[in-house]
Amino acid sequence: MTGKRPNFFDALAQPLRERIRSGTLAAGDLLPSETELARDAGTKRYSVRKALSLLRDEGLIEAIPGRGWAVVSAKQARGALPRYRQIAAEVRDAIESGQFAVGLLLPSEAELTGRFGVSRATVRQALDVLERDGLIETRPGKGRYVLRN
Structure with a gap:
């Protein structure tokens, strides 16, 4: 509970x-x-x-x-956020601006890890936030896709 x-x-x-x-x-x-x-x-x-x-x-x-x-x-706000929240905010901004269009496959965890210079666990936390907010979805074996912007 x-x-x-x-x-x-x-x-x-x-x-x-x-x-x-x-x-x-x-x-x-x-x-x-x-x-x-x-x-x-x-x-x-x-x-x-x-x-x-x-x-x-x-x-x-x-x-x-x-x-x-x-x-x-x-x-x-951006400076005070934990790193995974900063990453989630940056990816959210890219989604909302259309850089990552609806239906588009997001970069892989490995690519995001390299881009942001963080651990895979941190990237996963960021992606979990975006998934919880309904912006992306995970398709097992295929990756993460944008649902809406």
Whole structure:
């Protein structure tokens, strides 16, 4: 049961993550209050706080004492992300810009390992993020393909 909780919090964080990445929520913007977010999600504030903590840990938001949570600048966010999240963000940008078109086979893990100078485990973590977000899919024995951009 405990293994499922992080996915629950990540699912709560995902709509905000998407609004930040799309620019709907820009650097400096305050997020809705925890109470509003909890009401909209039909959950408790505790769960919302855990989801916001994930976004903070990803470097997307920061707590502003007495005001709430605010979006950090894209430059701040990219620098604060773990390496696998940085790689996922770069591949996401390539997908969204059309560099990797829908249906296209992504570079192999070995190619991405060489391109980014990281371990295969780090590349796999990045690809797992993109797969979880529904941007790519793994076809066993064939590779990873772009689903949408």
